Amino acid sequence: MTGIITHDLEKRLVLVSGRAHPELARDVASNLGIEMVHTTAYDFANGEIYVRYAESVRGADVFVLQSHTAPINQWIMEHLIMVDALKRASAKTITVVLPFYGYARQDKKHKGREPISARLMADLFKTAGADRLMSVDLHTSQTQGFFDGPVDHLWAMPLLIDYVRTRVELSNVTVVSPDAGRIRVAEQWATKLGGAPLAFVHKTRDITRPNQSAANRVVGDVEGRSCVLVDDLIDTGGTIAAAVQVVLNAGAKDVIVAATHGVLSDPAAQRLSECGAREVVVTDTLPIDADKQFPQLTTLSIAPLLARAIREVFDDGSVTSLFDGNA
Incomplete structure (x- = not known):
């Protein structure tokens, strides 16, 4: 051949x-x-x-x-x-x-x-x-x-959604955007997951300091629900890890993170493994070396x-x- x-x-x-x-x-x-x-x-x-x-x-x-x-x-x-x-x-x-x-x-x-x-x-x-x-x-x-x-x-949304459907009870799912800027994507996720409720994390960012932001509070009802936190990429993991903790503190049952691109710059692996997320799902658009792997990580083939x-x-x-x- x-x-x-x-x-x-x-x-x-x-x-x-x-x-x-x-x-x-x-x-x-x-x-x-x-x-x-x-x-x-x-x-x-x-x-x-x-x-x-x-x-x-x-x-x-x-x-x-x-x-x-x-x-x-x-x-x-x-x-x-x-x-x-x-x-x-x-x-x-x-x-x-x-x-x-x-x-x-x-x-x-x-x-x-x-x-x-x-x-x-x-x-x-x-x-x-x-x-x-x-x-x-x-x-x-x-x-x-x-x-x-x-x-x-x-x-990559269809690929990620097909996987997430196998990991949650659809009747008890809330889709969460990590900030207001990703609401449109979260809305599409919510529609594909059978009209799931939507929430977002209110976040502030200092544009003079790269890879740093502050997650403040959840807007929307997440109490007692399985939450799917969606984003396009995870770099150092600070935003996502903080958002997971805010959602859990607001009473969520558990949190699955779903993102297309696993950039996973240090110290992302440590932050994500310790943030409380049940699972972190990414695709292999980028290579994920052994030192970036952690138990909660799932990688789907693109x-x-x-x-x-x-x-x-x-x-x-x-x-x-x-x-x-x-x-």
């Missing part, structure tokens, strides 16, 4: 991957029923990155997958170099698959003289030669407008979703159809 699927002489699908999350790339290839094109990639002594593909990609529809995990700047640079190499190797189309979009949280200016780094990311990939972007659960939907071309915004979306794009199908109209 090769890394190329041939439908006819003009249409070929190729999957290549960087070094950031090889396990996910292999799972996506397995779901597609192919093998990846081998990529030679290594670092020079001064940190510069070298990339070369082991076989021709001329005329192919290429999907280049890289998760923007720590050390994030290294893997973003490798991703850009891979795109440039594909463009210079005469790939027909180049789709950048970034399960986690680096710098997505820097999507607007809070104060003067700040960058909009999420827009810069889109510009860099366009300049490198990308024709299309594909990502999962962008921090804000407006990021889709930063790229001058198609953007496939995939949703590979089937990515593979289906890649197949729809390659076959000129509808990516939106994967999400029952929620995409």
Whole structure:
């Protein structure tokens, strides 16, 4: 089996991957029923990155997958170099698959003289030669407008909801947003869970201090109920851990945390293991090393979703159809 699927002489699908999350790339290839094109990639002594593909990609529809995990700047640079190499190797189309979009949280200016780094990311990939972007659960939907071309915004919500349904009694569930800004997503969760009640944690944040916020109180009734606390990502875990404790202090029976991206920067594993959550559910859009694992952590595979979306794009199908109209 090769890394190329041939439908006819003009249409070929190729999957290549960087070094950031090889396990996910292999799972996506397995779901597609192919093998990846081998990529030679290594670092020079001064940190510069070298990339070369082991076989021709001329005329192919290429999907280049890289998760923007720590050390994030290294893997973003490798991703850009891979795109440039594909463009210079005469790939027909180049789709950048970034399960986690680096710098997505820097999507607007809070104060003067700040960058909009999420827009810069889109510009860099366009300049490198990308024709299309594909990502999962962008921090804000407006990021889709930063790229001058198609953007496939995939949703992990159906995957997470299907799992959570098996872990709770639906008649006694309240969906909780960790802050007012995520209410819209929490509302969609509540609808999918049969019209569950909704609550949110009132939170204050100092924009001059990264990764720090204060959870104050719960708005909504959570007493005696199983609560599902939903967010798009967990970084250092401070916001989520504090929100879990506030919800439990308000009388919740128990709390399950569900988030798409497990960034899990230190000391997230310790905070989440000690916060009182019954379970913390994430997907594998980012690699979770052994030192970030903890007993309450459950990791779901995002590979089937990515593979289906890649197949729809390659076959000129509808990516939106994967999400029952929620995409």
